[in-house]
Amino acid sequence: MTYDLAYYKKSADFLLDKFGERPEIGIVLGSGLGHFAGELENPVVVSYSQIPNFLRSTAVGHAGEMLFGTVAGKRVVCMSGRFHYYEGYSLEELAIPVRVLKLLGIRTLLLTNAAGAVNTGYKPGDIMVIADHIKLSLGSPMRGANVEELGPRFFDMSSVYAPALRALALELAKKSPLTVHEGVYFFMPGPQYETPAEIRAIRALGGDAVGMSTVTEALTAAHCGLPVLALSVMTDMAAGVLPVPLTSREVIETANAIEKPFTAYVRDIISHL
Numbered sequence: 001m002t003y004d005l006a007y008y009k010k011s012a013d014f015l016l017d018k019f020g021e022r023p024e025i026g027i028v029l030g031s032g033l034g035h036f037a038g039e040l041e042n043p044v045v046v047s048y049s050q051i052p053n054f055l056r057s058t059a060v061g062h063a064g065e066m067l068f069g070t071v072a073g074k075r076v077v078c079m080s081g082r083f084h085y086y087e088g089y090s091l092e093e094l095a096i097p098v099r100v101l102k103l104l105g106i107r108t109l110l111l112t113n114a115a116g117a118v119n120t121g122y123k124p125g126d127i128m129v130i131a132d133h134i135k136l137s138l139g140s141p142m143r144g145a146n147v148e149e150l151g152p153r154f155f156d157m158s159s160v161y162a163p164a165l166r167a168l169a170l171e172l173a174k175k176s177p178l179t180v181h182e183g184v185y186f187f188m189p190g191p192q193y194e195t196p197a198e199i200r201a202i203r204a205l206g207g208d209a210v211g212m213s214t215v216t217e218a219l220t221a222a223h224c225g226l227p228v229l230a231l232s233v234m235t236d237m238a239a240g241v242l243p244v245p246l247t248s249r250e251v252i253e254t255a256n257a258i259e260k261p262f263t264a265y266v267r268d269i270i271s272h273l
């Protein structure tokens with residue numbers, strides 16, 4: 001498969017025709033965080049399976065729809081359902097969604113995810129604004145022929161998570177009932193959760209939270225110069241922190257439990273973008 005500009009443009013042109021307008025902001029909803037899609041006014045809903053050259057959602061807790069509508073007066077495109085490496089996609093395939101969002105015309109990308117708290121000062125239900133990430137496993141979604149129209153072969157990673165957007169999120173956190181931290185997200189490919197020894201290693205390396213998403217999308221955004229704000233919901237204490245096994249049910253339940261304040265927080269952020 002040749003992933004060139006024409007490949008991504010085919011998906012984007014199909015969506016623009018459905019939406020009738022260009023979105024300003026793109027949002028990717030994480031596991032158990034799909035409720036936010038209900039915030040869109042007058043939504044146009046397109047199933048991923050209708051979009052040419054796109055991927056199909058297989059993960060539990062992910063709807064598999066692209067929605068376009070307004071939130072707080074802003075034109076938003078929302079991916080309800082994301083794609084993960086553990087589903088079997090190649091890293092190159094995982095670049096597709098963000099490249100399509102970029103071609104739709106978004107100027108800000110808001111990523112959300114469910115993550116395990118590695119920092120023992122965090123607790124389930126807390127939020128972490130991602131300041132930076134660590135990905136030591138696997139390659140890059142930008143491996144292979146570079147798409148010059150989108151960005152350079154070698155690209156900067158020193159401020160992927162835009163400082164101004166992080167500052168905005170931390171400022172708005174003051175009026176939210178949520179506890180909001182800022183920290184480092186450590187990517188693990190999954191689908192298994194980590195071992196306690198892996199979590200101790202992640203902590204020693206500087207990770208505050210661990211998860212199986214977001215980083216491929218942030219890398220793709222960095223390549224094409226798209227500012228990113230990423231919010232992690234601490235859905236559980238990572239393996240070994242508590243003497244209990246980790247389940248996906250706990251992840252979804254915690255995400256559901258903070259639905260209302262989290263939705264209000266994200267909405268407030270969007271109104272300021």
Ligand code: HPA
Nearest residue numbers: 114115116210211212238
């Ligand atoms: N580890 C990895 N991914 C996760 C976790 C976790 O503890 N919680 C939610 N996603």
